[in-house]
Amino acid sequence: xxxxxxxxxxxxxxxxxxxxxxxxxxxxxxxxxxxxxxxxxxxxxxxxxxxxxxxxxxxxxxxxxxxxxxxxxxxxxxxxxxxxxxxxxxxxxxxxxxxxxxxxxxxxxxxxxxxxxxxxxxxxxxxxxxxxxxxxxxxxxxxxxxxxxxxxxxxxxxxxxxxxxxxxxxxxxxxxxxxxxxxxxxxxxxxxxxxxxxxxxxxxxxxxxxxxxxxxxxxxxxxxxxxxxxxxxxxxxxxxxxxxxxxxxxxxxxxxxxxxxxxxxxxxxxxxxxxxxxxxxxxxxxxxxxxxxxxxxxxxxxxxxxxxxxxxxxxxxxxxxxxxxxxxxxxxxxxxxxxxxxxxxxxxxxxxxx
Amino acid sequence: xxxxxxxxxxxxxxxxxxxxxxxxxxxxxxxxxxxxxxxxxxxxxxxxxxxxxxxxxxxxxxxxxxxxxxxxxxxxxxxxxxxxxxxxxxxxxxxxxxxxxxxxxxxxxxxxxxxxxxxxxxxxxxxxxxxxxxxxxxxxxxxxxxxxxxxxxxxxxxxxxxxxxxxxxxxxxxxxxxxxxxxxxxxxxxxxxxxxxxxxxxxxxxxxxxxxxxxxxxxxxxxxxxxxxxxxxxxxxxxxxxxxxxxxxxxxxxxxxxxxxxxxxxxxxxxxxxxxxxxxxxxxxxxxxxxxxxxxxxxxxxxxxxxxxxxxxxxxxxxxxxxxxxxxxxxxxxxxxxxxxxxxxxxxxxxxxx
Numbered sequence: 001x002x003x004x005x006x007x008x009x010x011x012x013x014x015x016x017x018x019x020x021x022x023x024x025x026x027x028x029x030x031x032x033x034x035x036x037x038x039x040x041x042x043x044x045x046x047x048x049x050x051x052x053x054x055x056x057x058x059x060x061x062x063x064x065x066x067x068x069x070x071x072x073x074x075x076x077x078x079x080x081x082x083x084x085x086x087x088x089x090x091x092x093x094x095x096x097x098x099x100x101x102x103x104x105x106x107x108x109x110x111x112x113x114x115x116x117x118x119x120x121x122x123x124x125x126x127x128x129x130x131x132x133x134x135x136x137x138x139x140x141x142x143x144x145x146x147x148x149x150x151x152x153x154x155x156x157x158x159x160x161x162x163x164x165x166x167x168x169x170x171x172x173x174x175x176x177x178x179x180x181x182x183x184x185x186x187x188x189x190x191x192x193x194x195x196x197x198x199x200x201x202x203x204x205x206x207x208x209x210x211x212x213x214x215x216x217x218x219x220x221x222x223x224x225x226x227x228x229x230x231x232x233x234x235x236x237x238x239x240x241x242x243x244x245x246x247x248x249x250x251x252x253x254x255x256x257x258x259x260x261x262x263x264x265x266x267x268x269x270x271x272x273x274x275x276x277x278x279x280x281x282x283x284x285x286x287x288x289x290x291x292x293x294x295x296x297x298x299x300x301x302x303x304x305x306x307x308x309x310x311x312x313x314x315x316x317x318x319x320x321x322x323x324x325x326x327x328x329x330x331x332x333x334x335x336x337x338x339x340x341x342x343x344x345x346x347x348x349x350x351x352x353x354x
Numbered sequence: 355x356x357x358x359x360x361x362x363x364x365x366x367x368x369x370x371x372x373x374x375x376x377x378x379x380x381x382x383x384x385x386x387x388x389x390x391x392x393x394x395x396x397x398x399x400x401x402x403x404x405x406x407x408x409x410x411x412x413x414x415x416x417x418x419x420x421x422x423x424x425x426x427x428x429x430x431x432x433x434x435x436x437x438x439x440x441x442x443x444x445x446x447x448x449x450x451x452x453x454x455x456x457x458x459x460x461x462x463x464x465x466x467x468x469x470x471x472x473x474x475x476x477x478x479x480x481x482x483x484x485x486x487x488x489x490x491x492x493x494x495x496x497x498x499x500x501x502x503x504x505x506x507x508x509x510x511x512x513x514x515x516x517x518x519x520x521x522x523x524x525x526x527x528x529x530x531x532x533x534x535x536x537x538x539x540x541x542x543x544x545x546x547x548x549x550x551x552x553x554x555x556x557x558x559x560x561x562x563x564x565x566x567x568x569x570x571x572x573x574x575x576x577x578x579x580x581x582x583x584x585x586x587x588x589x590x591x592x593x594x595x596x597x598x599x600x601x602x603x604x605x606x607x608x609x610x611x612x613x614x615x616x617x618x619x620x621x622x623x624x625x626x627x628x629x630x631x632x633x634x635x636x637x638x639x640x641x642x643x644x645x646x647x648x649x650x651x652x653x654x655x656x657x658x659x660x661x662x663x664x665x666x667x668x669x670x671x672x673x674x675x676x677x678x679x680x681x682x683x684x685x686x687x688x689x690x691x692x693x694x695x696x697x698x699x700x701x702x703x704x705x706x707x708x
Contacts, residue, residue, distance in 0.1 A: 042530045104488065108481035127462035130484065131530045134458065137491075138526055141519040154508040161515070165495040172492055176396045176485045 015351045018344040020075045021066055024091075027084070028070045031092045035143050045132045046139075049103060049120055063117065069094040069207040072232070075345070076211025076225050079338035087214045089146035090160055094207050096140035097164075101171060101203075103133035108179065116253050152214055160210050167206035174198025181265045185273070185288050192270040193234075200240075201233030208232065224332045231325035235349045238318045241267035243354065245302070246311060251353040257298040263288055268310045269301070275308040315350075322346040369705045372698040374429045375420055378445075381438070382424045385446045389497050390490075399486045400493075403457060403474055417471065423448040423561040426586070429699070430565025430579050433692035441568045443500035444514055448561050450494035451518075455525060455557075457487035462533065470607050506568055514564050521560035528552025535619045539627070539642050546624040551584070554591045559583030578686045585679035589703045592672045595621035597708065599656070600665060605707040611652035617642055622664045623655070629662040669704075676700040 036046050047053050051063035070091035077087035105111070106119035107129055113119060121129035144164070147157045177195045181187045187195075208229030212222040243252050244259035245268045252258075259266050269288070276284055284304050287297045305311070325346055329339070390400050401407050405417035424445035431441035459465070460473035461483055467473060475483035498518070501511045531549040535541045541549075562583030566576040597606050598613035599622045606612075613620050623642070630638050638658050641651040659665070679700055683693070 040527065040530070041534065042527065104484055108484060126480070127533045128530065130458055130462060131526055131533060134491075134526045135523070135530065137488075138519065138523040142523060145516050145519065148512065154512055157512065158502065158508055162499050165492065165499065169489070169492040169496060172485055172488045173394065173396065176394070176482065176489065179481045179485060180395065 014353050015344075015348045017066065018341065018348050020341050020345060021068075021071050024071050024074045024084070025067060027088065028067045028074070028091060028095065029064065031088050031143075032095060035092055035096065035139050038139075042128075042132050042135050045120055045124060045128065046136055049099060049132070049136075051115070051117070055123070063115070065095070065099075065115075067095055068236070069098055069203060072204065072207040072229070073211040075338075075341070076208045077215035078211075079334045079342070080212050080215030080221050080225075080332070081335060082211075082215030086147075086150045086152055087211050089143050089150055090164070090210050090214065091207075093140040093143040093164065094203065094210070096136050096143065097168065097171075098203060100133045100137040100140065101175070103129060103136065105175070107133075108175070156213065160213055163206055163210055163213065167202040170198040170202035171200075174200070174202065178265070184265075185285055187265050187270050187273075189270055189274050192265065192267065196237045196267075197230070197233065200237040201230060204233035204236055205229030221332055224328050228325045228328035231321040231328065232346075232349065234321045235318045235325070235346065238267050238314050238321075239349060239352060242311060242314055242318075243352075244268075245305070248353060253354075257302055260287075260298045260301045261293055263290075263293065267314050268305050271313060272301075272305045272308055272310050275310075276304050280304045280307060318350055322350055368707050369698075369702045371420065372695065372702050374695050374699060375422075375425050378425050378428045378438070379421060381442065382421045382428070382445060382449065383418065385442050385497075386449060389446050389450065389493050392493075396482075396486050396489050399474055399478060399482065400490055403453060403486070403490075405469070405471070409477070417469070419449070419453075419469075421449055422590070423452055423557060426558065426561040426583070426699075427565040429692075429695070430562045431569035432565075433688045433696070434566050434569030434575050434579075434686070435689060436565075436569030440501075440504045440506055441565050443497050443504055444518070444564050444568065445561075447494040447497040447518065448557065448564075450490050450497060451522065451525075452557060454487045454491040454494065455529070457483060457490065459529070461487075462529070510567065514567055517560055517564055517567065521556040524552040524556035525554075528554070528556065532619070538619075539639055541619050541624050541627075543624055543628050546619065546621065547588075550591045550621075551587065554594075555584060555587030558587035558590055562586065575686055578682050582679045582682035585675040585682065586700075586703065588675045589672045589679070589700065592621050592668050592675075593703060593706060596665060596668055596672075597706075598622075599659070602707060607708075611656055614641075614652045614655045615647055617644075617647065621668050622659050625667060626655075626659045626662055626664050629664075630658050634658045634661060672704055676704055 032050065033052065036043055036050065044053075044057060047057075048055060051060065051065060054060050073087055073091040073094055074084050078084050102114065103120055106114060107121045107126055111119055112122040119129070120132055124132075144157075144161060147160065148154065152160070174195055174197075178199055181191075181195065205226055206229070209222050209226040212225035216222070241259070244254070244264065244266055245257060247254060247256070247258070249255050255261075260269070269284075273281070273284060283300055287293050287301050290297065293301070326343070329342065386404065387406065390397055390404065398407075398411060401411075402409060405419060406413065408414050427445040427448055428438050428441055432438050456468065457474055460468060461475045461480055465473055466476040473483070474486055478486075498511075498515060501514065502508070506514070528549055528551075532553055535545075535549065559580055560583070563576050563580040566579035570576065595613070598608070598618065598620055599611060601608060601610070601612070603609050609615075614623065623638075627635070627638060637654055641647050641655050644651065647655070680697070683696065
């Protein structure tokens with residue numbers, strides 16, 4: 001597997017969903033549905049948000065998430081010799097926490113749609129959406145109670161809970177940083193990378209780490225998965241940022257330049273701001289100073305980003321992190337075929353279209 | 355100690371803060387400050403909200419809370435033979451969770467002040483306030499990590515964490531019910547009592563239960579404190595509701611009838627709605643049907659509440675629960691003087707003016 005010559009052409013492959021997602025999907029879905037089977041209308045809101053039912057409570061098809069975080073957790077547990085059932089409560093908790101953060105994110109950003117569906121606050125108002133998010137966060141905690149009956153030893157559970165709590169905290173601090181950056185024109189590249197390492201990276205690397213903590217009694221294994229998970233989190237977010245600017249509308253549901261239009265602080269703009277000079281720099285600053293950039297602004301911003309090879313640079317950096325993710329696990333003994341499955345995962349994260 | 359003849363006159367005593375609050379206050383404050391000593395502006399917001407500093411970060415005096423929940427937790431631990439230090443991480447977590455819920459409550463209710471100070475969202479906007487609340491909630495979880503170094507055995511920690519998680523969930527479900535009641539004119543008394551048992555009661559009884567779980571290895575002791583704590587939660591909320599309608603402005607910072615003016619579903623109105631008949635009932639319904647009740651409306655509502663002895667009934671019910679709180683602990687062996695201190699606590703909760 002070589003990622004040594006990244007290019008726009010190389011990006012055109014559209015990878016299929018790796019086997020590990022297909023393997024674990026049904027079991028994760030069942031566990032999550034069990035967690036959210038409660039009575040009371042707040043659970044109706046949550047089942048809607050998880051993409052299982054429509055607004056009338058009727059089952060829907062094709063609106064469920066891909067369950068990245070729980071899949072990473074189960075893969076790590078399974079690859080290091082553990083039983084999937086033992087990691088399942090933690091896997092469910094990770095997905096619930098992720099969705100809790102999205103519900104609150106929607107409120108903060110006043111986003112009325114996500115994944116082509118109306119968001120909770122846009123339908124039921126801020127108070128109910130806010131509380132529904134908090135319920136989800138707490139259901140995640142109760143899911144962890146099942147680790148004990150799944151046979152994970154108490155001291156190991158405490159370690160898992162501790163890691164997860166640290167990841168929450170980093171995630172939320174990252175969200176706070178992100179909000180603080182809003183309206184600021186020049187966010188440094190390092191500042192930006194630090195922010196996403198927390199906001200998105202914390203939960204992704206935690207998914208990997210926790211899986212290994214449950215799968216293997218050897219703490220060095222969990223440490224290796226932590227390192228590898230850091231790289232995965234980076235790839236995931238940078239690919240997200242690439243898609244936010246250059247993603248195909250048919251795949252992402254957003255027009256090209258969507259993140260420019262909403263002046264989102266993402267990798268492409270942070271990088272271009274740091275690299276552009278003279279007129280280009282001034283033009284970019286003026287675009288991001290506007291309340292609402294128009295079509296011409298978006299076209300100019302895209303042109304300036306191209307002129308400093310933003311997309312290639314971002315992709316090359318993601319590819320480097322793919323190598324790092326593999327390297328981190330090089331010395332770890334994994335069950336048969338796990339390494340190939342992991343390569344498929346990295347390939348997917350690097351080239352996914354949505 | 356007799357509570358057998360409750361009356362308006364009996365209520366006029368203004369009890370001083372019980373010894374247990376004074377005894378634990380400094381240690382709780384120190385532990386909380388340690389939990390929230392982090393860098394970054396979100397911690398500045400949180401230190402402001404906790405009442406330790408003003409908007410410029412300068413230390414303030416007299417704006418700190420009374421730390422009811424941690425005090426209950428430490429008292430229960432200490433009274434049942436435990437060391438205060440062991441319960442301190444849980445005590446801190448309880449106060450942090452309580453404040454997390456207040457920050458989000460302020461957003462939901464669009465309350466611009468609390469305890470005579472501007473609320474977070476009113477100063478820094480909804481996104482930052484929302485995330486700051488989430489940070490506080492997560493710092494509470496990290497505080498629990500210290501239970502291990504405080505010497506609480508792992509299986510006991512899991513029990514404590516489990517109880518706390520259940521209490522969170524009940525609290526948040528209660529908040530959701532409360533929001534669902536808004537705008538509804540006839541909330542049944544039982545519905546209302548069920549809602550407050552969750553929204554306010556869950557964390558209060560959990561404080562008591564957790565303290566006993568850490569203080570005593572005997573699970574029957576924790577069960578007795580749970581029962582007693584249920585009664586305490588009831589007294590606390592009903593007294594809050596009494597003060598919300600008849601509280602003295604000098605003490606509560608709110609004019610008489612404040613909860614009527616904001617049409618808050620609280621014990622007095624729920625009770626009066628259930629008891630009033632004929633013209634009184636129609637008048638009460640029409641007042642709560644208005645967007646903004648005026649002075650005459652408030653005066654009429656107070657009159658109707660008086661006509662069905664709302665205040666006396668509420669107080670008598672609280673007194674009954676005071677007896678129940680004591681009875682629940684009757685068979686439990688407590689350290690010397692603990693029972694007297696507990697009587698002082700009940701007295702305080704029944705007659706406090708703010």
